[in-house]
Amino acid sequence: MKPRKSTYRSLLIVAFGTLVMLTASLAAAQQSGLPYPPIPPGMFSVYGGPLYLSGGIKFTNLDSVKLNIEPTEVSGQFEHRFTDKVWYPVIEVGYQGSNFYECFASFAWYSTSHAYSADQSGPNSVLRHDYHLDMEVYETRTGGRSWTPIWGLGRVGVHLGVINSIVPFHVDVIRRNQQGVVEGHQDDWFWHFAGFCGLETEAAFRNFFAKATAEYSLGTTYTYNMLLNTETEMNISGFSAIFQAGFRF
Numbered sequence: 001m002k003p004r005k006s007t008y009r010s011l012l013i014v015a016f017g018t019l020v021m022l023t024a025s026l027a028a029a030q031q032s033g034l035p036y037p038p039i040p041p042g043m044f045s046v047y048g049g050p051l052y053l054s055g056g057i058k059f060t061n062l063d064s065v066k067l068n069i070e071p072t073e074v075s076g077q078f079e080h081r082f083t084d085k086v087w088y089p090v091i092e093v094g095y096q097g098s099n100f101y102e103c104f105a106s107f108a109w110y111s112t113s114h115a116y117s118a119d120q121s122g123p124n125s126v127l128r129h130d131y132h133l134d135m136e137v138y139e140t141r142t143g144g145r146s147w148t149p150i151w152g153l154g155r156v157g158v159h160l161g162v163i164n165s166i167v168p169f170h171v172d173v174i175r176r177n178q179q180g181v182v183e184g185h186q187d188d189w190f191w192h193f194a195g196f197c198g199l200e201t202e203a204a205f206r207n208f209f210a211k212a213t214a215e216y217s218l219g220t221t222y223t224y225n226m227l228l229n230t231e232t233e234m235n236i237s238g239f240s241a242i243f244q245a246g247f248r249f
Helices: 005-031
Strands: 051-069 078-098 101-121 126-150 154-177 180-205 208-219 222-227 230-234 238-248
Touching (some): 051 126, 051 208, 078 238, 126 180, 154 208, 154 222, 180 222, 180 238
Antiparallel strands (some): 051 238, 078 101, 101 126, 154 180, 208 238, 222 230
């Protein structure tokens, strides 16, 4: 299956539309008479309303790709691991259903690229592999958060949830030896599923807030097998730190 640029744009539009509809539906539910959480007195409020919208930046340290080069006529198997340290934007929307619990959803996207060259030597020949991988990630997080206020200035809490990502990728492999050059190219995509948990702290002033989050995710591994004696294992789980600012309404 070959992903197209129009597919990526459509995914972004669908994800953004989902967030907008979630916000609108929650606002309608509030107006229809659902319980409204009480606001603590004083100029510093733990929250200024049951809904919130925030945006920021996310850092993820991924042990994301392992390249396996299978045995050939000149050498045995060997492997190489790629790691990623990625900064990328994130948008989050949530609803606080009680004094100490809220649900949330977020959307983020990023891309990575990897290149590697390896030589396999035999008695009478040398086989060279040139490998290149481009990978894009469109990530949706949904979960719940439990928290406790701190001195009327903000809060600390824990959260957990699930991640569902679509990952288009492109692989190029070139093999060179004395007999000539052979090339392989492949476009494809896969779904990535993961669970996550984390800790966070938030500072608030009236309806505005800023927060920092540390979390870890653990998820599925997708193996692309086989392109010119190369096997690619992709897992986009790992440690993340998120820094956001937003407002409640």
